[in-house]
Amino acid sequence: MKPNFSLRLRVFSLNCWGIPYLSKHRADRVKRLGDFLNMESFDLALLQEVWSEQDFQYLRQKLSPTYPAAHYFRSGIVGSGLCVFSKHPIQEITQHIYTLNGYPYMIYHGDWFCGKAVGLLVLHLSGLVLNAYVTHLHAEYSRQKDIYLAHRVAQAWELAQFIHHTSKKADVVLLCGDLNLHPKDLGCRLLKEWTGLHDAYLETRDFKGSEEGCTMVPQNCYVSQRELEPFPSGIRIDYVLFKAVSRFYISCKTLKTTTGHDHHSGTPFSDHEALMATLCVRHSPPQHNPSPTHGAEERSPLISVLREAWTELGLGMAQAHWWATFAGYVTGLGLLLLALLCALTAGGGVREIALLLWAPSVGLVLGAGAVYLFHMQEAKGLYRARAELHHVLGRARDAQDLGPESQPAPLLGQQEGDRAEEQ
Amino acid sequence: MKPNFSLRLRVFSLNCWGIPYLSKHRADRVKRLGDFLNMESFDLALLQEVWSEQDFQYLRQKLSPTYPAAHYFRSGIVGSGLCVFSKHPIQEITQHIYTLNGYPYMIYHGDWFCGKAVGLLVLHLSGLVLNAYVTHLHAEYSRQKDIYLAHRVAQAWELAQFIHHTSKKADVVLLCGDLNLHPKDLGCRLLKEWTGLHDAYLETRDFKGSEEGCTMVPQNCYVSQRELEPFPSGIRIDYVLFKAVSRFYISCKTLKTTTGHDHHSGTPFSDHEALMATLCVRHSPPQHNPSPTHGAEERSPLISVLREAWTELGLGMAQAHWWATFAGYVTGLGLLLLALLCALTAGGGVREIALLLWAPSVGLVLGAGAVYLFHMQEAKGLYRARAELHHVLGRARDAQDLGPESQPAPLLGQQEGDRAEEQ
Numbered sequence: 001m002k003p004n005f006s007l008r009l010r011v012f013s014l015n016c017w018g019i020p021y022l023s024k025h026r027a028d029r030v031k032r033l034g035d036f037l038n039m040e041s042f043d044l045a046l047l048q049e050v051w052s053e054q055d056f057q058y059l060r061q062k063l064s065p066t067y068p069a070a071h072y073f074r075s076g077i078v079g080s081g082l083c084v085f086s087k088h089p090i091q092e093i094t095q096h097i098y099t100l101n102g103y104p105y106m107i108y109h110g111d112w113f114c115g116k117a118v119g120l121l122v123l124h125l126s127g128l129v130l131n132a133y134v135t136h137l138h139a140e141y142s143r144q145k146d147i148y149l150a151h152r153v154a155q156a157w158e159l160a161q162f163i164h165h166t167s168k169k170a171d172v173v174l175l176c177g178d179l180n181l182h183p184k185d186l187g188c189r190l191l192k193e194w195t196g197l198h199d200a201y202l203e204t205r206d207f208k209g210s211e212e213g214c215t216m217v218p219q220n221c222y223v224s225q226r227e228l229e230p231f232p233s234g235i236r237i238d239y240v241l242f243k244a245v246s247r248f249y250i251s252c253k254t255l256k257t258t259t260g261h262d263h264h265s266g267t268p269f270s271d272h273e274a275l276m277a278t279l280c281v282r283h284s285p286p287q288h289n290p291s292p293t294h295g296a297e298e299r300s301p302l303i304s305v306l307r308e309a310w311t312e313l314g315l316g317m318a319q320a321h322w323w324a325t326f327a328g329y330v331t332g333l334g335l336l337l338l339a340l341l342c343a344l345t346a347g348g349g350v351r352e353i354a355l356l357l358w359a360p361s362v363g364l365v366l367g368a369g370a371v372y373l374f375h376m377q378e379a380k381g382l383y384r385a386r387a388e389l390h391h392v393l394g395r396a397r398d399a400q401d402l403g404p405e406s407q408p409a410p411l412l413g414q415q416e417g418d419r420a421e422e423q
Numbered sequence: 424m425k426p427n428f429s430l431r432l433r434v435f436s437l438n439c440w441g442i443p444y445l446s447k448h449r450a451d452r453v454k455r456l457g458d459f460l461n462m463e464s465f466d467l468a469l470l471q472e473v474w475s476e477q478d479f480q481y482l483r484q485k486l487s488p489t490y491p492a493a494h495y496f497r498s499g500i501v502g503s504g505l506c507v508f509s510k511h512p513i514q515e516i517t518q519h520i521y522t523l524n525g526y527p528y529m530i531y532h533g534d535w536f537c538g539k540a541v542g543l544l545v546l547h548l549s550g551l552v553l554n555a556y557v558t559h560l561h562a563e564y565s566r567q568k569d570i571y572l573a574h575r576v577a578q579a580w581e582l583a584q585f586i587h588h589t590s591k592k593a594d595v596v597l598l599c600g601d602l603n604l605h606p607k608d609l610g611c612r613l614l615k616e617w618t619g620l621h622d623a624y625l626e627t628r629d630f631k632g633s634e635e636g637c638t639m640v641p642q643n644c645y646v647s648q649r650e651l652e653p654f655p656s657g658i659r660i661d662y663v664l665f666k667a668v669s670r671f672y673i674s675c676k677t678l679k680t681t682t683g684h685d686h687h688s689g690t691p692f693s694d695h696e697a698l699m700a701t702l703c704v705r706h707s708p709p710q711h712n713p714s715p716t717h718g719a720e721e722r723s724p725l726i727s728v729l730r731e732a733w734t735e736l737g738l739g740m741a742q743a744h745w746w747a748t749f750a751g752y753v754t755g756l757g758l759l760l761l762a763l764l765c766a767l768t769a770g771g772g773v774r775e776i777a778l779l780l781w782a783p784s785v786g787l788v789l790g791a792g793a794v795y796l797f798h799m800q801e802a803k804g805l806y807r808a809r810a811e812l813h814h815v816l817g818r819a820r821d822a823q824d825l826g827p828e829s830q831p832a833p834l835l836g837q838q839e840g841d842r843a844e845e846q
Contacts, residue, residue, distance in 0.1 A: 074806050074810065075803060076803065092588070092814075166591075352775070358781060359781040359784075366789065380538070383497050384496070387494070395514070
């Protein structure tokens with residue numbers, strides 16, 4: 001690699017809102033998206049909510065001359081909806097499916113059936129190792145009473161851990177996707193603090209697009225105006241996040257978003273706005289490396305956000321235990337009712353009513369039993385994330401107590417020099 | 424780190440057979456295991472099938488003076504059963520739950536409820552980064568007609584990918600656990616070929632223990648003699664696997680197994696035999712590095728095993744699709760039956776019989792619907808693993824066609840020098 005090495009990386013990210021039969025003008029939007037991606041010829045296009053594999057195959061075929069490499073991340077019952085198109089060969093692919101992702105009985109929300117995940121691509125660009133991640137976290141259906149908050153925080157933690165553990169050898173880390181988190185939300189802060197990723201919108205000096213970088217705006221004809229009422233400019237929940245590690249320096253030259261309408265056809269690509277970033281990677285002397293070092297002064301926001309997440313997951317666990325206990329009692333009651341019905345059926349008298357009630361009782365026992373098992377598993381999942389957070393918190397506190405000379409490796413955040421003598 | 428650096432690492436691995444209420448002499452065995460671990464003072468004790476968290480807490484308390492660090496990996500409904508006790512501080516912890524893990528309706532096998540997983544610990548020992556993994560794959564209930572084969576192959580692939588992607592910065596990689604795979608089974612070969620891990624039993628010159636290194640032996644009073652009938656010496660399904668990367672060389676000085684009976688008390692620790700390995704890590708000049716380089720001559724076994732796994736997962740997918748289709752038809756028939764029963768109940772005549780059949784019909788529709796969704800998700804999970812295998816196969820073939828000068832990085836296996844120019 002030459003000493004004056006410099007690499008320009010153009011990336012595109014969009015939540016495509018591609019729900020078969022439900023999303024308006026889907027076929028037309030997918031077609032126009034394909035035309036746009038071909039015309040713009042990005043290095044990487046990372047898409048979310050491509051729920052139909054046919055849409056992916058259509059795009060794959062259409063984009064193959066410009067983007068020879070593509071991958072669709074399959075998971076859950078419906079799929080993760082994630083896919084990627086790359087101008088460059090993809091060296092490695094893997095994915096991680098989030099342990100917690102909503103509730104199966106919330107059928108009308110549907111997230112549970114999707115198997116939300118994070119996909120990883122490893123690319124080698126001019127000798128540089130790029131780890132590109134694409135993800136989509138659980139939706140927020142009500143900001144006032146968000147029953148999925150603990151799940152989204154757990155997902156943000158799993159995402160941060162997945163990036164942390166799989167990017168140790170990468171030179172550049174890129175994360176694109178719909179996080180369903182506002183910039184100051186706990187999950188977003190946790191992710192950024194633990195991974196050291198930077199927000200393209202906050203970092204760039206050249207931003208063009210919607211007000212405050214919002215990615216769901218009231219100008220978009222597909223967006224529910226009622227839901228955006230509390231946010232007159234819209235909300236920013238889609239992100240391009242990045243960092244350079246080891247010998248590299250990365251900056252965001254330009255960031256653009258669409259603004260709710262396409263000048264050519266009048267309708268936007270999706271109910272979300274697309275993000276288009278131009279990143280520049282170059283060699284850097286060590287002192288210019290912007291990676292967080294989590295020194296003593298930088299450790300305290302990390303500790304504070306870890307503590308906040310730990311508390312939030314604790315509340316989620318209590319809730320999960322409550323539901324498991326409740327479902328356990330209902331199962332017991334259902335079994336009692338079944339026994340009573342058996343006795344009535346055998347006896348006579350109200351035999352017909354007993355027979356009629358037989359089906360709902362069986363349903364009750366099976367349903368409540370399943371809910372019990374589900375919430376037991378939910379509590380385990382939350383406990384697991386909480387235990388990991390607790391471990392990191394303990395190490396962060398130890399490091400703070402011992403002072404800057406003995407920073408433990410997981411808190412360095414940077415990829416070099418993390419071999420502190422431990423014994 | 425001194426140039427004559429050398430590190431001795433003593434590890435212990437055991438499937439503890441700790442099923443509450445079902446496993447014989449559990450409390451006594453756990454107590455004696457704790458005494459033994461305290462007496463031997465290993466660097467790491469990696470346990471499987473510690474299903475009861477109370478057992479873990481008991482051991483944690485008992486072992487805390489010798490092993491100050493411990494972690495219990497929670498997942499699924501019951502748990503993963505995995506836990507670890509370490510003499511050295513644990514720097515980082517994470518885990519990955521396998522996407523596929525049997526069938527929920529196979530209640531008497533129970534694996535699905537456990538949430539089988541792989542746990543990762545990062546330790547820093549005298550400046551050396553050690554990634555230690557502990558896992559337990561889906562059990563094999565019948566070798567002749569193994570309905571879980573595709574799931575176990577998919578688990579072996581996920582395990583290999585997890586190790587591959589999370590150990591890129593590690594100096595030493597260690598994997599202990601019950602793989603439920605015989606040494607020549609597809610999953611075992613796939614894991615070893617893709618990660619470059621070496622088998623302690625095959626590598627050591629000093630082995631003491633059961634015949635052929637078996638970890639389930641007929642001499643063990645807890646083992647079902649009928650199940651071991653085809654294998655007079657027993658079976659080897661528990662492993663200590665290791666590799667050193669970058670600047671290090673690792674060897675297995677000694678490997679011991681228990682032999683089915685404890686001389687002091689007469690009963691063994693578990694129905695599995697324990698593995699005790701002494702590993703030695705030292706600096707190595709690059710030419711002595713035993714890590715596989717997947718050169719042209721070494722690529723062909725990799726390609727062959729990838730192809731075999733790809734085919735096996737294809738068979739699994741076909742099976743999953745068959746079950747999904749069958750369950751879909753049954754759901755449809757159940758719905759028809761329900762409609763008929765409604766008509767009969769409203770009409771009269773065989774009203775009582777109609778009412779009696781109401782409950783099983785509702786059960787049929789709900790049950791078959793759930794089976795349909797489950798197998799759809801199974802097919803997606805298998806497809807995902809297959810797509811990853813396909814990608815690796817494609818790159819392996821490209822590398823073979825192009826010759827040794829242009830080996831793609833994922834096939835190098837080693838941690839250094841994987842920055843081939845791609846464009």
